[in-house]
Amino acid sequence: MARVDLAHKFTKTSGCICAAFSYPTPMHLFYFDEVKFDPPTQNSFWLGGVCVPAEHVSSIEHEMNEISAEVLGSELLNKKTEFHGQEICGGRGNFKGKPLDERMDVLRKLLEIIARPEVMPVYVGIIPENIVHTSKPPDEIAFMYLVELVDTLFKQNDTLGMMFGDYDEPTIGSSVASLSRFRTGGTDWS
Numbered sequence: 001m002a003r004v005d006l007a008h009k010f011t012k013t014s015g016c017i018c019a020a021f022s023y024p025t026p027m028h029l030f031y032f033d034e035v036k037f038d039p040p041t042q043n044s045f046w047l048g049g050v051c052v053p054a055e056h057v058s059s060i061e062h063e064m065n066e067i068s069a070e071v072l073g074s075e076l077l078n079k080k081t082e083f084h085g086q087e088i089c090g091g092r093g094n095f096k097g098k099p100l101d102e103r104m105d106v107l108r109k110l111l112e113i114i115a116r117p118e119v120m121p122v123y124v125g126i127i128p129e130n131i132v133h134t135s136k137p138p139d140e141i142a143f144m145y146l147v148e149l150v151d152t153l154f155k156q157n158d159t160l161g162m163m164f165g166d167y168d169e170p171t172i173g174s175s176v177a178s179l180s181r182f183r184t185g186g187t188d189w190s
Helices: 006-013 017-022 054-072 085-090 100-114 138-156 171-185
Strands: 027-035 045-053 120-126 160-166
Touching: 027 054, 027 138, 045 054, 045 138, 054 100, 085 100, 120 138, 138 160, 138 171
Parallel strands: 027 160
Antiparallel strands: 027 045, 045 120
């Protein structure tokens, strides 16, 4: 695989996010989040997300805002309007006290959005106990795999792309540094 040129291509061609959306080359946006390794509850470290062509972002956001307004009383994105699968299914957090049929309807609507052909899921799961040939932590290995998969997806779609995520401390700092290193010299597997 050639160098990972995600943000570099973006800055080199347009210089700012406003210009990127009107730039004639297609642009895809990839949002990711993690599921923390937390044995015995969670025995794997997961990174996953969705890749969407920029021209579909506004309509998807509008639909999700409508669901949020209907169920949670506001379209504004904050802690009180976030969708978390475990909370929806378990009736906890923002969905505490909501009837099961209402929660399952929210889940169905969200899954219908994710199931669209223009929404491309990408995920990586690492089982730390299976790591035997490296001393790298599972989150770094998962992030490297994720970058490889997303870069391949951007190339398959002949598009520029941006990755952004809700990636918590303490791993966010090392991931930003890793992405910079990957842009310059590729991943360990490229």
